[in-house]
Amino acid sequence: MDHLTLFFEAAFIQNLALTFFLGMCMFLAVSKRMDTALGFGLAVFVVQTVTVPVNHLIHQHLLRSGALAWAGLSEVDLSFLGLITYVGVIAAMVQVMEMVLERYAPALARSFGIFLPLLTVNCAILGGSLFMVQRDYSFSQSVVYGAGSGFGWAIAIALLAGVRERLKYADPPAGLRGLGLTFIVVGLISLAFMAFPGIRTG
Amino acid sequence: MKTGLRSQLQRLVSRRTGRTTLDKQHDQADTGSGPLHYRPAEFTDRAPHVRDAFNFSRWMWLLTAALVPALFVGLYNTGYQVGEALRSLGTDATLLGHGSLLASIGLSAESPGVLGSAVVGLVYFVPVYLVALLIGGGWEHLFAVMRGRNRVEGVALTTLLFALSLPPTVPLWQVAVGMSFGVVLGKEVFGGTGKTFLNPALVGLVFLYFAYPDTMRNSSVWVPVAGWADGALLDRMASGGIEALEASGITWLDSFFGWTPGAFGDRSAAACVVGAVLLVSMRVVSWRILAGGVLGLAVAAVAFGSFASGLVPLADLAWYWHVTLGSFAFGLVFFATDPVTAPLTDAGRWIYGMLIGAMTVIIRAANATHSDGVMLAILLGNVSAPLIDHFVVRANVRRRARRHG
Numbered sequence A: 001m002d003h004l005t006l007f008f009e010a011a012f013i014q015n016l017a018l019t020f021f022l023g024m025c026m027f028l029a030v031s032k033r034m035d036t037a038l039g040f041g042l043a044v045f046v047v048q049t050v051t052v053p054v055n056h057l058i059h060q061h062l063l064r065s066g067a068l069a070w071a072g073l074s075e076v077d078l079s080f081l082g083l084i085t086y087v088g089v090i091a092a093m094v095q096v097m098e099m100v101l102e103r104y105a106p107a108l109a110r111s112f113g114i115f116l117p118l119l120t121v122n123c124a125i126l127g128g129s130l131f132m133v134q135r136d137y138s139f140s141q142s143v144v145y146g147a148g149s150g151f152g153w154a155i156a157i158a159l160l161a162g163v164r165e166r167l168k169y170a171d172p173p174a175g176l177r178g179l180g181l182t183f184i185v186v187g188l189i190s191l192a193f194m195a196f197p198g199i200r201t202g
Numbered sequence B: 001m002k003t004g005l006r007s008q009l010q011r012l013v014s015r016r017t018g019r020t021t022l023d024k025q026h027d028q029a030d031t032g033s034g035p036l037h038y039r040p041a042e043f044t045d046r047a048p049h050v051r052d053a054f055n056f057s058r059w060m061w062l063l064t065a066a067l068v069p070a071l072f073v074g075l076y077n078t079g080y081q082v083g084e085a086l087r088s089l090g091t092d093a094t095l096l097g098h099g100s101l102l103a104s105i106g107l108s109a110e111s112p113g114v115l116g117s118a119v120v121g122l123v124y125f126v127p128v129y130l131v132a133l134l135i136g137g138g139w140e141h142l143f144a145v146m147r148g149r150n151r152v153e154g155v156a157l158t159t160l161l162f163a164l165s166l167p168p169t170v171p172l173w174q175v176a177v178g179m180s181f182g183v184v185l186g187k188e189v190f191g192g193t194g195k196t197f198l199n200p201a202l203v204g205l206v207f208l209y210f211a212y213p214d215t216m217r218n219s220s221v222w223v224p225v226a227g228w229a230d231g232a233l234l235d236r237m238a239s240g241g242i243e244a245l246e247a248s249g250i251t252w253l254d255s256f257f258g259w260t261p262g263a264f265g266d267r268s269a270a271a272c273v274v275g276a277v278l279l280v281s282m283r284v285v286s287w288r289i290l291a292g293g294v295l296g297l298a299v300a301a302v303a304f305g306s307f308a309s310g311l312v313p314l315a316d317l318a319w320y321w322h323v324t325l326g327s328f329a330f331g332l333v334f335f336a337t338d339p340v341t342a343p344l345t346d347a348g349r350w351i352y353g354m355l356i357g358a359m360t361v362i363i364r365a366a367n368a369t370h371s372d373g374v375m376l377a378i379l380l381g382n383v384s385a386p387l388i389d390h391f392v393v394r395a396n397v398r399r400r401a402r403r404h405g
Helices: A003-013 A024-029 A034-063 A067-071 A079-104 A106-112 A115-121 A123-135 A139-169 A179-195 B005-017 B021-030 B056-089 B099-104 B113-147 B154-164 B172-186 B200-211 B233-247 B252-257 B269-281 B287-307 B319-324 B328-336 B346-366 B374-404
Strands: none
Touching (some): A003 A139, A034 A115, A079 A106, A115 A123, A179 B172, B099 B113, B154 B200, B154 B328, B172 B200, B252 B269, B269 B287, B269 B328, B287 B346, B319 B346, B328 B374
């Protein structure tokens, strides 16, 4: 598959947030302000672009059935360790990211609060790695897929933040104020994203 | 604060007199007599105290007036298409619905003439519009009553736009479902007209489009005659390209004036141009969105023609064809320009228009699942409008900071 096509598909047609509804907790929690949302989208993009290829290498050369043939252990199948390893890689990556942000952008790090460490258990990021394994991407494809899906998630949270900022002056019924209305907004945005599936990218 | 001293006092007073202190004073101030009371001849009852003749109500009625050409042409065309279909299918073709009504008023649907065609169109359109108006207006009224808000005229325009975009064969219960979805989830939950981020009529249409594809995008829905299944022009081109149209003798002018099968009111680009001239000259809609839309459409059509020529049937279609096809003109003039859901910055309006135009061509040419992507493109534009505004404003702030820095 063409890499540009894969990027477009990962970002728009199979948008992690709006098509698979992955990573919803942070998608809803960090989208109140545009600046925070853009920063967080960037964080997800970077983490995703790094962790998917790294997990790809680990999967291909350590965990996959028969992957340890280079060490003379061709019968060993460590793929049951997949989930915990991917989470470990993501946690390490997020830790590095947190330190970098606290050093160079302390204001942004503060505005993320608890959600930056929680990126470790963000289902969008773990989902990216699991999709990569399931679809059997090559290394270069995993780089493109990681970047594309992270970019798509960042676009989605930026769109949501824009709408939520505009809805600051909305006047919803009392029971819908806050998260209730945001759920409806996410549903409507994902309705708009239904324009993409079916676009012939090849 | 409900527990504050002041509100305690107020509660006490109101319990004794049945009125709050402020209520009593309001009565005094409103009688408007005595030397201390001056009241101008014209006054506004609520803030903000704008004294422009061009108030919200007039704005809405002007938009409705701009729809009148599209409405008339659409009504005539609906009847005209019925006659064409009946003649071409021969004697055993029957009308879907309203056949006995037309027979009882002595109107031959097969060759109705100009006025008769409009009557046939009216017979099909009025039930659809009435259902949309009753359901949409009903929700507006219900929310206004329950929440203690004013009803606004916006809902009349919403229902008209919604009804004009539906195919003539649409079942009335689906009209009710779509209008309910559009008005409640597209508008009322956000607090009513002006407080939402998506055009409510558009939300209802897109909901119907995905929920009931059989009645919204089948090739047989556009003319209410049993056995007719030629499809709208875009359906015919999706398989055969422009040659399929030329074979059936349809010219660009036919498509421009709207003598082709389609939804009630969205077929005539000419009628939309008339509406657009009125709206732009009254500065009700932004010409930047219209120009951006046509520009984006043209650029995307030329790009498809030069890079994807021959890959997809619609790639080679000229941009002036694209403008007249599907609901592009109607959608761009009446849906995309909605000031509530469009960007608020001028540069943003250009970008937004171009996004809609380009997405329209992309969906038409490259997306086999949708033959006409205008409504989806506009919905996507609506969703992106706040983000576009954000970046335009930020770029502006940065430029000025550099200039005056």
